Amino acid sequence: MNGVHDMGGMDGFGKVEPEPDEPMFHAHWEERVLAMVRAMGAAGAFNIDTSRFYRETLPPEVYLSSSYYKKWFLGLEEMLIEKGYLSREEVAAGHAMQPAKALKHGKFDLTQVERVMVRGKFGRTAPAPARFNIGDRVRARNIHPATHTRLPRYVRGHVGVVELNHGCHVFPDTAAMERGEHPQWLYTVVFEGRDLWGEDGDPTLKVSIDAFEPYLDPA
Amino acid sequence: MSHDHDHHHHHDHDHSELSETELRVRALETILTEKGYVEPAALDAIIQAYETKIGPHNGARVVAKAWTDPAFKQALLEDGSKAIGTLGHVSRVGDHLVVVANTPQRHNMVVCTLCSCYPWEMLGLPPVWYKAAPYRSRAVKDPRGVLADFEVTLPKDVEIRVWDSTAETRFLVLPMRPAGTEGWSEEQLAELVTRDSMIGTGFPRQPGAPS
Numbered sequence: 001m002n003g004v005h006d007m008g009g010m011d012g013f014g015k016v017e018p019e020p021d022e023p024m025f026h027a028h029w030e031e032r033v034l035a036m037v038r039a040m041g042a043a044g045a046f047n048i049d050t051s052r053f054y055r056e057t058l059p060p061e062v063y064l065s066s067s068y069y070k071k072w073f074l075g076l077e078e079m080l081i082e083k084g085y086l087s088r089e090e091v092a093a094g095h096a097m098q099p100a101k102a103l104k105h106g107k108f109d110l111t112q113v114e115r116v117m118v119r120g121k122f123g124r125t126a127p128a129p130a131r132f133n134i135g136d137r138v139r140a141r142n143i144h145p146a147t148h149t150r151l152p153r154y155v156r157g158h159v160g161v162v163e164l165n166h167g168c169h170v171f172p173d174t175a176a177m178e179r180g181e182h183p184q185w186l187y188t189v190v191f192e193g194r195d196l197w198g199e200d201g202d203p204t205l206k207v208s209i210d211a212f213e214p215y216l217d218p219a
Numbered sequence: 220m221s222h223d224h225d226h227h228h229h230h231d232h233d234h235s236e237l238s239e240t241e242l243r244v245r246a247l248e249t250i251l252t253e254k255g256y257v258e259p260a261a262l263d264a265i266i267q268a269y270e271t272k273i274g275p276h277n278g279a280r281v282v283a284k285a286w287t288d289p290a291f292k293q294a295l296l297e298d299g300s301k302a303i304g305t306l307g308h309v310s311r312v313g314d315h316l317v318v319v320a321n322t323p324q325r326h327n328m329v330v331c332t333l334c335s336c337y338p339w340e341m342l343g344l345p346p347v348w349y350k351a352a353p354y355r356s357r358a359v360k361d362p363r364g365v366l367a368d369f370e371v372t373l374p375k376d377v378e379i380r381v382w383d384s385t386a387e388t389r390f391l392v393l394p395m396r397p398a399g400t401e402g403w404s405e406e407q408l409a410e411l412v413t414r415d416s417m418i419g420t421g422f423p424r425q426p427g428a429p430s
Contacts, residue, residue, distance in 0.1 A: 005333055005334065006332070006333060007332050007333075007352055007355040007356040008330075008332030008333075008355065008356065008358075008359045008360070008383065009332075009356065009359060009360045010352075010356040011356070013351075013352040013353040013356045013357070014353050015353055015368050016348050016351075016353045016354045016357070016365055016368040016369070017348055017351075017353070017368075018346070018348050018368070018369060018415075018420075019346065019347060019348065022346050022347065024269070024270060024343070024344060026347070027238075027240075027241070028241070029238075029240060029241045029244040029245070031266045031269075032244050032245075032248055032262065032266075033244055034265075034266070034269070034344075035262035035263075035265040035266050036247065036248060036251060036257065036262065038265055039256075039257045039261060039262060039265065040251070040256065040257070043256060043257070045256070052333075052334055055334070064352070067347075068335070068347065068350045068351070070240060073240070073243070073244055073247070076247070077243075077247055080251075085254070085256065086250050086251075086254065090250050091246065091247070091250065094245075094246035094249060094250070095249060095250060095253060096249075096250050096253035096254045100254040100255050100256065103256060107255055107256060107257070107258070108256065108257045108258065108261055109258050109261050110258065110260060110261045110264055112261070113261055113264040113265055113268060116265060117265075117268050117269075117272060117273075118340075122387045123315075123387075150333060150385045150386050151385075152332050152333060152383065152385060154332075154359065154360075164317070166315055166386075166387070166388055169386065169387050170387075172386070186386055186387065186388070188317075188382075188388070190380075193379075196359075196360075197360055201360070202361070202362070202363060202379065204375070204376065204377065204378045204379055205362060205378075205379050205380075205381065206378065206379070206380045206381070207359045207380075207381045207383060208380070208381070208382055208383060209383045209385045210383075210384070210385050210386035210387070210388050211385075211386075212386065
């Protein structure tokens with residue numbers, strides 16, 4: 001999706017502002033949002049790719065003017081409504097009014113806290129041999145899906161070199177849309193900075209992305 | 220978003236000191252709890268775990284061990300997740316943690332241009348700047364400009380390698396060991412390792428510098 005979230009190479013956002021002694025949370029509600037997202041994900045209400053997609057589909061003016069955890073909150077609320085876990089009437093009332101929808105993994109209780117502290121495993125058995133080898137030259141496809149993808153715009157159409165093979169993983173493009181895991185090989189592909197940014201680019205720069213096999217063609 | 224405008228204010232909180240966002244978040248937690256999806260005590264426990272179990276102290280231990288143990292360093296660079304898995308209580312890493320080493324010829328930097336991918340288990344929750352537009356937009360195009368915002372300058376001939384963490388892989392930078400630390404213990408060395416040095420936007424502290 002060519003949304004405002006796909007920020008690599010955009011200009012005009014200003015300087016990076018490191019914050020000395022930054023607190024873990026800037027407001028109490030931020031920690032509640034983090035916990036609710038983790039808990040509802042662990043309960044099976046959605047997968048990580050779906051939750052990313054809901055944040056990306058926030059209207060640009062909302063995305064750009066909302067803090068990080070505000071985006072998480074807005075994405076969570078809309079996703080839970082659209083998937084039938086709660087209703088707009090309940091959100092407006094601030095209370096439950098309809099029966100609950102069954103969760104894939106059941107209620108999130110204390111016994112499951114330990115589980116969310118370990119990152120999910122997305123590695124899967126390979127359905128076919130890898131198409132590319134380390135050292136192969138590949139071109140990132142010029143694709144512009146309207147739905148979720150992890151191929152950033154700034155590399156599309158450019159040639160890079162396969163540097164690492166991470167094995168097969170759940171394919172975010174289909175998982176986000178709940179169209180199945182369709183595991184794909186995942187590679188680190190490295191690009192020359194000047195290929196991406198032109199002659200004015202830093203001559204010492206190399207940039208890599210982690211690209212799923214369907215994002216790549218031989219070059 | 221349209222529902223921002225459609226949202227009806229059924230509550231009587233006109234004089235409350237709570238923000239609109241705080242009220243909406245509280246309402247959502249109430250609904251999720253009433254519907255039996257979550258337990259507030261379990262949410263408390265998640266937050267407490269994030270506040271105490273993860274953080275840059277985990278990454279710092281890994282870096283200090285790599286500085287003192289060549290066999291561990293080699294194993295770490297070959298398979299980060301596996302090598303860290305041998306360290307007991309800092310072993311809570313996911314499938315794919317890739318450790319990339321800085322050298323006198325090459326400096327590594329990590330970004331997530333699409334969102335906020337970050338090695339939580341090693342560094343804790345990412346800082347606001349890592350998740351914000353200025354860093355995400357500029358790191359892949361003008362890394363030296365970004366480093367200048369951190370008051371970091373690299374020699375012009377040092378290659379900069381930016382790792383855009385766009386998929387399931389997480390990256391941890393192994394910074395170079397500061398000079399003048401010969402004979403130091405792992406514990407002493409770990410004190411020099413900063414979070415930013417493991418993202419690539421900073422260097423470790425120098426021996427004798429204030430921490």
